[in-house]
Amino acid sequence: MAEADRHDKTSHQLRLLSDALETGRLGPVKRLVNTLSPAEIGNLLESLPLGKRIVVWGLVDPDDDGEVLVHVGDEVRESLIAEMDPDEIVAAVEDLDIDDLADLVEDLPATVIDEVLKSMDRENRDRLEQVLSYPEDTAGRLMNPDVVTVRADTTVDVVLRYLRLRGELPEHTDYLYVVNRRHQYLGRIGLAQLLTHDAGTPINQLLDDEQAAIGVEESDSEVARQFSDRDWLSAPVVDDNHILLGRITIDDVVDIIREQAEHQALSAAGLDEDEDLFSPAKRAFRGRLLWLAVNLATAFIAAGVIGRFEDSIEQIVALAILMPIVAGMGGNAGTQVLALMIRGLALGQIGSSNFRVLLRKEIGVALINGVLLGSGLGLIVLAWFHSPMLSLVIGTALTINLLTAATAGVLVPLTLKRRGFDPALAGGVLLTTITDVMGFLSFLGLATLVLLR
Amino acid sequence: MAEADRHDKTSHQLRLLSDALETGRLGPVKRLVNTLSPAEIGNLLESLPLGKRIVVWGLVDPDDDGEVLVHVGDEVRESLIAEMDPDEIVAAVEDLDIDDLADLVEDLPATVIDEVLKSMDRENRDRLEQVLSYPEDTAGRLMNPDVVTVRADTTVDVVLRYLRLRGELPEHTDYLYVVNRRHQYLGRIGLAQLLTHDAGTPINQLLDDEQAAIGVEESDSEVARQFSDRDWLSAPVVDDNHILLGRITIDDVVDIIREQAEHQALSAAGLDEDEDLFSPAKRAFRGRLLWLAVNLATAFIAAGVIGRFEDSIEQIVALAILMPIVAGMGGNAGTQVLALMIRGLALGQIGSSNFRVLLRKEIGVALINGVLLGSGLGLIVLAWFHSPMLSLVIGTALTINLLTAATAGVLVPLTLKRRGFDPALAGGVLLTTITDVMGFLSFLGLATLVLLR
Numbered sequence: 001m002a003e004a005d006r007h008d009k010t011s012h013q014l015r016l017l018s019d020a021l022e023t024g025r026l027g028p029v030k031r032l033v034n035t036l037s038p039a040e041i042g043n044l045l046e047s048l049p050l051g052k053r054i055v056v057w058g059l060v061d062p063d064d065d066g067e068v069l070v071h072v073g074d075e076v077r078e079s080l081i082a083e084m085d086p087d088e089i090v091a092a093v094e095d096l097d098i099d100d101l102a103d104l105v106e107d108l109p110a111t112v113i114d115e116v117l118k119s120m121d122r123e124n125r126d127r128l129e130q131v132l133s134y135p136e137d138t139a140g141r142l143m144n145p146d147v148v149t150v151r152a153d154t155t156v157d158v159v160l161r162y163l164r165l166r167g168e169l170p171e172h173t174d175y176l177y178v179v180n181r182r183h184q185y186l187g188r189i190g191l192a193q194l195l196t197h198d199a200g201t202p203i204n205q206l207l208d209d210e211q212a213a214i215g216v217e218e219s220d221s222e223v224a225r226q227f228s229d230r231d232w233l234s235a236p237v238v239d240d241n242h243i244l245l246g247r248i249t250i251d252d253v254v255d256i257i258r259e260q261a262e263h264q265a266l267s268a269a270g271l272d273e274d275e276d277l278f279s280p281a282k283r284a285f286r287g288r289l290l291w292l293a294v295n296l297a298t299a300f301i302a303a304g305v306i307g308r309f310e311d312s313i314e315q316i317v318a319l320a321i322l323m324p325i326v327a328g329m330g331g332n333a334g335t336q337v338l339a340l341m342i343r344g345l346a347l348g349q350i351g352s353s354n355f356r357v358l359l360r361k362e363i364g365v366a367l368i369n370g371v372l373l374g375s376g377l378g379l380i381v382l383a384w385f386h387s388p389m390l391s392l393v394i395g396t397a398l399t400i401n402l403l404t405a406a407t408a409g410v411l412v413p414l415t416l417k418r419r420g421f422d423p424a425l426a427g428g429v430l431l432t433t434i435t436d437v438m439g440f441l442s443f444l445g446l447a448t449l450v451l452l453r
Numbered sequence: 454m455a456e457a458d459r460h461d462k463t464s465h466q467l468r469l470l471s472d473a474l475e476t477g478r479l480g481p482v483k484r485l486v487n488t489l490s491p492a493e494i495g496n497l498l499e500s501l502p503l504g505k506r507i508v509v510w511g512l513v514d515p516d517d518d519g520e521v522l523v524h525v526g527d528e529v530r531e532s533l534i535a536e537m538d539p540d541e542i543v544a545a546v547e548d549l550d551i552d553d554l555a556d557l558v559e560d561l562p563a564t565v566i567d568e569v570l571k572s573m574d575r576e577n578r579d580r581l582e583q584v585l586s587y588p589e590d591t592a593g594r595l596m597n598p599d600v601v602t603v604r605a606d607t608t609v610d611v612v613l614r615y616l617r618l619r620g621e622l623p624e625h626t627d628y629l630y631v632v633n634r635r636h637q638y639l640g641r642i643g644l645a646q647l648l649t650h651d652a653g654t655p656i657n658q659l660l661d662d663e664q665a666a667i668g669v670e671e672s673d674s675e676v677a678r679q680f681s682d683r684d685w686l687s688a689p690v691v692d693d694n695h696i697l698l699g700r701i702t703i704d705d706v707v708d709i710i711r712e713q714a715e716h717q718a719l720s721a722a723g724l725d726e727d728e729d730l731f732s733p734a735k736r737a738f739r740g741r742l743l744w745l746a747v748n749l750a751t752a753f754i755a756a757g758v759i760g761r762f763e764d765s766i767e768q769i770v771a772l773a774i775l776m777p778i779v780a781g782m783g784g785n786a787g788t789q790v791l792a793l794m795i796r797g798l799a800l801g802q803i804g805s806s807n808f809r810v811l812l813r814k815e816i817g818v819a820l821i822n823g824v825l826l827g828s829g830l831g832l833i834v835l836a837w838f839h840s841p842m843l844s845l846v847i848g849t850a851l852t853i854n855l856l857t858a859a860t861a862g863v864l865v866p867l868t869l870k871r872r873g874f875d876p877a878l879a880g881g882v883l884l885t886t887i888t889d890v891m892g893f894l895s896f897l898g899l900a901t902l903v904l905l906r
Binding site: 336 | 496
């Protein structure tokens with residue numbers, strides 16, 4: 001899918017802004033920034049080096065400050081909050097929705113949290129404390145406790161009168177929830193239905209009890225799965241006794257889906273999705289070092305294997321020239337299988353009941369590709385080094401390593417997942433260690449057996 | 454984020470289903486399948502090898518057939534449609550929403566398309582043809598032309614009466630669109646507002662003209678960006694003359710976001726996101742072969758570099774043992790930078806105005822890590838081979854290759870993007886070719902200069 005236009009639009013804004021910042025005249029910058037939505041401002045701030053970021057942050061309309069803070073990653077958020085007075089922070093966040101505020105609150109200085117709590121009315125303070133009482137990454141943290149409820153034993157016109165009295169509904173309200181006397185969730189009525197039915201229609205005739213409720217302790221990835229599998233736009237949240245606690249709307253779920261996708265792409269390279277693109281080098285290097293050190297350690301395992309064949313290499317230098325090809329191709333083929341497995345595991349499409357079929361298929365693919373690419377590689381090596389035996393050895397070694405890659409590509413992520421590890425994080429390192437070792441071992445081993453005995 | 458529970462739930466269903474299928478008694482399977490939503494059935498079908506898939510597909514409630522087809526990938530969809538009679542297909546798809554039908558129609562046999570068109574009433578046929586007249590991956594294809602419009606010069610009670618007469622509203626209707634006599638989009642009114650305002654309130658007093666309209670030719674990734682940056686749940690679609698054509702709802706946008714994420718994860722391994730996990734090996738190998746062949750070709754470039762240093766390796770075999778470490782570490786470090794760049798480019802956070810800052814930062818990170826890891830590597834090599842000069846050479850070569858990786862990690866994706874290529878697809882192959890070549894060149898080259906002259 002072409003991302004080009006998206007890129008072009010935001011980076012065009014970025015260029016305009018950069019040019020304006022260079023001139024030092026902040027008026028145009030301010031006007032430009034304040035045509036953007038809070039999420040776009042957040043995106044822009046994440047695209048700016050620290051110095052410029054602080055300048056632009058000072059120009060953002062204070063009314064948008066809170067929403068912008070909600071929309072940036074943890075590291076960038078810290079850099080922005082560090083520039084604000086406690087009063088400014090309180091003013092910025094006190095008008096946020098409860099679910100957004102709950103998301104922010106743990107990044108605020110303790111004194112500011114007290115101030116924010118003091119500035120809230122009792123009802124909202126109770127709601128915030130309720131939301132914060134649930135663990136992070138659960139439905140309880142995502143929900144907004146501000147919901148409109150009605151009783152089943154009433155009629156459309158009573159509800160209409162109640163709504164007119166009540167005035168404005170919470171943002172993104174598409175359904176009213178029907179509860180009983182104990183505030184247990186019974187079902188919902190769409191606003192559309194209230195509008196298209198006669199005033200006298202009893203509410204329980206319109207009641208839709210098909211909409212399932214989400215348990216307050218469900219994980220946010222489970223919430224995301226249900227929203228996307230069932231095309232929900234909003235859903236009620238209940239406790240163990242089915243008492244209605246709040247509602248989750250799809251705009252918050254979209255953020256989770258995005259974060260999950262980013263996590264998968266970045267954790268494969270040992271990175272944290274909250275990393276600030278522009279954090280200074282002397283801070284950023286730490287986030288990379290551990291993963292590189294682990295890779296360095298595993299590289300020695302492969303080097304150790306090569307070391308065992310010192311004598312063979314000394315006699316036939318061509319082995320040293322060609323051995324990275326066999327190892328590298330195994331890594332490439334394994335990476336393909338790993339990528340499919342990680343997606344399949346994330347979608348729950350792979351389990352103990354079907355991984356054998358998958359393994360058999362991948363071994364079949366590896367065998368076909370091994371024969372095809374192995375023959376190709378063998379022919380090129382024959383033309384280069386004029387040794388039919390060397391050519392046979394490298395073709396066979398490649399096939400063996402592709403088979404290893406297929407097997408490891410299926411089993412490594414499956415095993416990691418079963419043991420509770422994230423296959424996206426550790427899968428790649430483990431897999432390439434296996435294919436490197438097997439690549440060097442099969443090629444140098446076969447060469448030693450066939451060419452040097 | 455833990456995906457474990459999601460995995461567990463679906464794979465639990467999968468296991469139940471598999472067990473039931475093994476017994477051959479299809480009654481329980483059918484009951485199980487028909488408790489699931491169409492998207493969940495689709496997910497399940499994608500998790501089944503072809504034989505079982507066809508059996509289960511035969512058990513799905515025919516009323517759900519159409520929705521299930523909408524929710525599976527292209528390859529799996531083909532395998533399902535191949536099992537259906539033309540009549541069954543027509544029955545399955547004729548009740549779909551126009552936007553879903555448009556999504557499916559091109560995968561149907563031509564004779565079936567004619568049948569489907571004939572079975573539709575004139576209004577819907579025109580709508581379908583209109584949607585199909587826009588290119589794939591644009592707003593025109595995503596929109597549903599079925600929208601409720603009202604005029605500005607009327608009052609709440611007139612609209613309420615109209616809605617009651619009209620009856621059911623299109624699915625997920627949260628706003629009515631206000632148009633003028635020429636059907637140009639003027640703004641929108643929330644259903645919530647109709648419910649909370651007095652009957653006599655003029656519509657133009659409630660009109661919200663802040664909601665921007667989407668151009669019918671905008672790309673779907675641009676549509677996704679706007680929905681997620683501005684927290685929209687729905688948006689109107691207009692043509693160049695601002696005439697209202699339809700509306701897009703967020704449930705379709707969520708699918709795009711998911712697809713983009715999958716595309717990014719899979720295309721890095723040269724894979725197509727529509728690949729059927731269970732397509733037979735003799736078919737699946739083709740999807741992998743090209744990318745592996747490209748990688749094989751680039752591997753020869755690196756092998757060629759090693760070949761230049763044949764004499765050096767012959768004299769010091771330790772070089773052959775250690776050279777993959779230097780090359781591989783460059784690849785790892787470069788992959789980290791590449792992953793950050795691909796995300797930054799996709800979010801539009803990186804452009805000509807700020808990539809220099811980023812390059813400087815990444816070079817700084819590489820320098821710090823080069824010194825730290827280079828020293829570590831040097832010490833280990835000293836302990837292993839007792840050669841201070843070799844130890845110095847490998848430490849220096851590693852630092853050089855990390856600097857190369859940082860530079861290439863920033864510039865390769867940026868250049869690919871500028872030239873209109875997908876950095877997620879081609880970035881990895883190009884980058885590792887560069888780091889392999891530079892790894893071998895710097896290590897073997899320095900060794901030859903320092904150790905052999």
